[in-house]
Amino acid sequence: MPEKCPVCGKGHLRPGRIREEMFGVDLGTYDGEICDRCGESFLGASAMRQVEERAKEVGICGLASKVKIARSGNSLVVRIPSPLARRLKLKNGQ
Numbered sequence: 001m002p003e004k005c006p007v008c009g010k011g012h013l014r015p016g017r018i019r020e021e022m023f024g025v026d027l028g029t030y031d032g033e034i035c036d037r038c039g040e041s042f043l044g045a046s047a048m049r050q051v052e053e054r055a056k057e058v059g060i061c062g063l064a065s066k067v068k069i070a071r072s073g074n075s076l077v078v079r080i081p082s083p084l085a086r087r088l089k090l091k092n093g094q
């Protein structure tokens, strides 16, 4: 019997290929388990490490932690450090 999904509690986890992505940057495809009901995907510990390594390689791992949320008037503003913005090809007002 496949393992139950910890997210929806109803589906079952099936082996599958999971494409990891951070800020739209492809971090590769790994073996993991995917819930057949809600579609939530789960990576094993070794795949998680590979994703981390890859994130470091492409230089977005440390940058991600520097993204800050600030308050501006009644709105919340997400501050993105410029190296990350350049990598994501973000433009002012986008």
Ligand SMILES: [Zn+2]
Pocket (backbone or CB within 6 Å): 005, 006, 007, 008, 009, 010, 011, 012, 035, 036, 037, 038, 039, 040
């Ligand atoms: Zn599920």
